[in-house]
Amino acid sequence: MKPPTDRSLALGAYVYAVLAFIIVPLVIVIPMSFSQNDYLAFPPSGFTLKWYSEYFDSRQWRAATWLSVQVALLTALFASVIGTAATYAMIRGRSRLVTAFQILLIGPIIVPHIALAVGLYLFFQTIGLSGTIPGFVLAHTVLTLPFVVFTMAAALGKVDPNLEAAAMSCGATRFQAFRLVTLPLVLPSLASSALFAFIISFDEPVVSFFLSGVRQKTLPRRMFEDIEQNLTPVIPAIATLLIVLSILILLGAHVLRSRSVTR
Amino acid sequence: MMKTGRSQFWHSDGRRLSGLSTLLLLLPFFAIIAFVFVYPILQLLVISVLEPHPSLDNYARVVENPVHTRVLMRTLWIATLVTALSVVLGFPVAYYMSRAKGTVAALVAVCVILPLWSSVLVRTAAWSFLFQRNGLINSALMALGLTSEPFKLLYTQSAVVIAMTHVLLPFMILPIYGALRSIPNDYGRAAAVLGATRLRTFLEVILPLSLPGVVSGSLLVFLTALGFFITPALLGSPQEMMISTLVSKQIREVLDWPFAAALVGVLTVFVTLLAIIFSKTLRFDRLMGNAS
Numbered sequence: 326m327k328p329p330t331d332r333s334l335a336l337g338a339y340v341y342a343v344l345a346f347i348i349v350p351l352v353i354v355i356p357m358s359f360s361q362n363d364y365l366a367f368p369p370s371g372f373t374l375k376w377y378s379e380y381f382d383s384r385q386w387r388a389a390t391w392l393s394v395q396v397a398l399l400t401a402l403f404a405s406v407i408g409t410a411a412t413y414a415m416i417r418g419r420s421r422l423v424t425a426f427q428i429l430l431i432g433p434i435i436v437p438h439i440a441l442a443v444g445l446y447l448f449f450q451t452i453g454l455s456g457t458i459p460g461f462v463l464a465h466t467v468l469t470l471p472f473v474v475f476t477m478a479a480a481l482g483k484v485d486p487n488l489e490a491a492a493m494s495c496g497a498t499r500f501q502a503f504r505l506v507t508l509p510l511v512l513p514s515l516a517s518s519a520l521f522a523f524i525i526s527f528d529e530p531v532v533s534f535f536l537s538g539v540r541q542k543t544l545p546r547r548m549f550e551d552i553e554q555n556l557t558p559v560i561p562a563i564a565t566l567l568i569v570l571s572i573l574i575l576l577g578a579h580v581l582r583s584r585s586v587t588r
Numbered sequence: 589m590m591k592t593g594r595s596q597f598w599h600s601d602g603r604r605l606s607g608l609s610t611l612l613l614l615l616p617f618f619a620i621i622a623f624v625f626v627y628p629i630l631q632l633l634v635i636s637v638l639e640p641h642p643s644l645d646n647y648a649r650v651v652e653n654p655v656h657t658r659v660l661m662r663t664l665w666i667a668t669l670v671t672a673l674s675v676v677l678g679f680p681v682a683y684y685m686s687r688a689k690g691t692v693a694a695l696v697a698v699c700v701i702l703p704l705w706s707s708v709l710v711r712t713a714a715w716s717f718l719f720q721r722n723g724l725i726n727s728a729l730m731a732l733g734l735t736s737e738p739f740k741l742l743y744t745q746s747a748v749v750i751a752m753t754h755v756l757l758p759f760m761i762l763p764i765y766g767a768l769r770s771i772p773n774d775y776g777r778a779a780a781v782l783g784a785t786r787l788r789t790f791l792e793v794i795l796p797l798s799l800p801g802v803v804s805g806s807l808l809v810f811l812t813a814l815g816f817f818i819t820p821a822l823l824g825s826p827q828e829m830m831i832s833t834l835v836s837k838q839i840r841e842v843l844d845w846p847f848a849a850a851l852v853g854v855l856t857v858f859v860t861l862l863a864i865i866f867s868k869t870l871r872f873d874r875l876m877g878n879a880s
Contacts, residue, residue: 332786336680336684337684339680340680340681340684343678343681343757344681344696344699346754347699347703347754347757347758348699348703350715351703351706351714353714353717353718353724354710354713354714354717406616407616407620408617410613410614410616410617411616414605414609414610414614415614417604417605418604418605418610418613419605419606419607419610429617429621429625432626433621435811435859435863436629436856436860437811437855437859438817439815439832439835439855440629440632440852442817443632443835443839443848443849444631444852445624446839447628447631447845463623463624466620466624467620467621470620470621499605521705524705528706528708528709528710530708530818531818534817545707548709548713549818552712552713552822553821556713556716556717564707564710564713567707567710568706571702572702575702
């Protein structure tokens with residue numbers, strides 16, 4: 326006889342209730358973004374695209390989005406290059422800096438973002454980086470580096486060091502061996518770490534909140550102000566677009582992972 | 589340095605980078621972390637003890653003013669509540685996820701991982717729609733006849749706790765899932781062969797072995813919750829601040845930098861100490877969606 330199934334049924338019901346709690350608030354913004362209601366009442370009524378056109382037609386929203394796109398692209402580039410170089414050095418190098426590296430790596434994850442945000446707000450104001458693209462990019466690079474390093478450490482750790490040694494014994498320099506042998510093997514992981522760095526930077530709210538100037542505001546900062554002050558129905562439209570972006574990023578990372586030989 | 593030419597690459601030593609290359613590759617990392625992370629935080633800590641004059645007065649203000657101690661206590665309480673709720677909600681999901689196969693497993697994984705990679709602002713905004721006077725929750729309660737008047741949900745502590753639990757839940761589920769997945773299936777089978785009921789197998793084998801995951805997830809949720817800013821700032825009441833919203837107020841409205849620096853100091857030192865004490869159990873690498 327099988328053990329009674331009502332216990333597992335109860336578990337299943339509980340789990341699906343929790344999953345509904347997780348997913349429903351995300352999904353709910355999608356019908357709201359097409360609602361003709363001006364004041365965000367539930368249930369949504371009718372169908373309109375006017376909130377989307379309000380977003381795309383607004384100079385302020387466009388400027389904030391464009392700033393965030395630039396910052397996120399540069400952050401993805403810097404974080405993946407700096408992170409990969411450091412990870413490679415830690416794995417292949419003869420370094421006594423391992424402990425320092427690990428502590429500094431965990432730092433930006435452990436230390437509350439509000440602390441870093443306030444510290445950078447003060448520091449960047451004195452050196453004129455507040456509200457500038459380089460300022461945002463530097464801050465976001467620090468926040469995304471740990472994620473790049475975790476991804477690249479997993480990938481680089483699986484590449485046999487003998488492959489590079491073999492290439493070098495055939496006359497390749499260290500750099501050639503890396504570029505022609507190791508890099509192609511870890512390229513999918515490198516690309517997915519860049520994707521993750523992009524989305525973390527693009528959605529980063531706290532540091533951006535403090536570093537944004539009166540004129541230079543990232544998309545999350547503009548959204549924060551809108552939600553805080555008047556909560557217009559443009560927010561569900563932007564939220565829907567951001568959810569679609571997250572889905573695309575995760576799909577991209579998934580495809581890259583399934584392509585990866587070092588998986 | 590007698591070894592010359594290429595022959596050295598056949599020695600195991602030759603697979604290693606030279607000290608200089610290692611240093612050059614690490615330099616950008618250490619430089620950016622030093623200037624954009626370590627320096628600004630240290631500067632705040634220095635300000636908190638040196639300004640307006642060298643003393644611990646700013647810290648005394650944090651612990652002596654009852655308004656501020658209430659903020660500290662509330663922050664600890666909310667973080668504890670969110671952590672406890674996350675364990676209760678998250679453990680069964682992680683357990684179910686570790687047992688599920690095929691499409692069901694993929695579906696559960698998507699439900700857990702997608703929110704992790706979607707904007708905190710999107711999730712907080714969604715809750716502010718749900719909590720509106722005429723939002724989904726009040727509409728549903730009134731339609732069911734449970735209440736005739738809409739409840740005030742927005743700008744309450746409950747709203748902050750619910751939304752923070754929602755945002756932080758994946759940080760609980762993934763480490764527990766990781767711990768559960770690393771338990772070999774044989775253990776459960778062995779217990780069953782030896783005559784243990786399913787409940788007993790769970791209580792005496794699975795649960796103890798999954799505890800490192802629970803501890804790791806709880807710490808992650810608790811530490812993050814202590815410094816959480818966006819959700820309490822948008823959904824909480826201005827009369828019931830958390831430490832991060834108090835910091836923001838000090839900087840943006842009161843312009844009291846030394847006091848804000850002391851608040852940040854209290855938060856940072858506390859969080860860092862906890863992280864050091866539990867450094868063995870914290871597994872950050874499990875957060876990269878390795879679950880899928």
